[in-house]
Amino acid sequence: MKINSRTKIVGENVLLVPYEAVHVPKYHGWMKSKELQELTASEELTLEQEYQMQASWREDEDKCTFIILEKSVYDETKDEVESMIGDTNIFLVDNLVGEIEIMIAETAARRKRCGWESVIMMLLYGIQFINIKEYVAKISMNNSKSIDFFTKLGFEEESRSEIFKEITFKKLVNEQWTSWLREQVKKIEIKNY
Template sequence: MRINEFTAVSTSRVLLVPYEARHVLTYHAWMEDPAIQEATASERLTLEEEYENQQSWRTAHDKLTFIVCHPLSSTPLIFSEKGSLSVLAGEVDSPDRMVGDINFFLYPYDSDGSDNSTDDDGLCGEVDIMIANPNDRGKGVGRAAALAFLHYIFSHLPLILNEYHTPNDHQKENIRPDSKGGSRLKQLMVKIKADNTHSINLFKSLGFQQDGEVNYFGEVKLTLTEFDAFREENVVPEGYVELVYQQQPPN
């Protein structure tokens, strides 16, 4: 998606930046690890294919992606040409500061025929998160990234849904609040390997509930439908601020 193309999300625990070509070499190195391939149900790609994926994900109307980085800490902010607080691409997200990625996939909601009903106006949003470096796991980074990411999604949901329906135009003035045909987010969902108890417990702590048994691929599905309750129970992450992700220094 393009909605976050120039946006960085900063909290006291984590920094999220849009996935750009500068990140591909590090991302590709992560994905060379067989353990990460298995955990993320991913196939090994060539570096060229990884660059193609990055470009595809940037323009896709149904996938929102951020790279997870270490928090800004003492990194100075700058002012963009329009006077907004900004961070400089390539500095706050250098390879040594990159931690993983977090994604949001949108597609039509499928009730699996459980209630013999159809929901032509419903969407499912699948979330996945990957913390690549083992040294960064078990320290609350994944939870901090998930909270910041979900807060961003709920804060910009009309724009996100509008881009899903009108992939070539995501500007605010073109939001269609009364649009039909998949305009409602009905469910959030994660699929996690059954032996990844840390990630399962993370999402359960956020209010996700297990839906069914372990599937054929050894995954557990967890879902969240009570969005209002989630937002009431999970306050705005400490230090949350949206910054301009500035590609080049001001003139």
């Protein structure tokens, strides 16, 4: 999405930066993992297809994606690729509804609350800058960690698809929930990238 092409979001433990071509080879390597493919309901792409996907996410007005960097690693190395741990996305289902996604690909970065901080920052970004009024999350039925994660964020089950083996969760945006989200993150700064 062009709106976030020159934006980074700085948190306490993570940085969210636009998905650039330089990130594609490492991202492509992650997506060769059968586990990640299953958890994200994704198929393996060729490297060329991954570059095309990156360009699409950058230019299409209905997609917003950020690469998640582990802030401590980035602060030490100043190397975005070395600091990459995952990504978070919003796909606009319609004008005011966004499908939220999160992936922490680096196993060493899991269980450090990097995903929690990243998705909350992304939810707040969507509310403030994209004017999202409702979020949905589609999660594989066998991904109990993500189901628990989004339930803790206040999402409620809306439907199940036995065909796709996924559950759709929904959360309406309101002032009380937005305030609660802000309380969950100690630091969030929107800066030029």
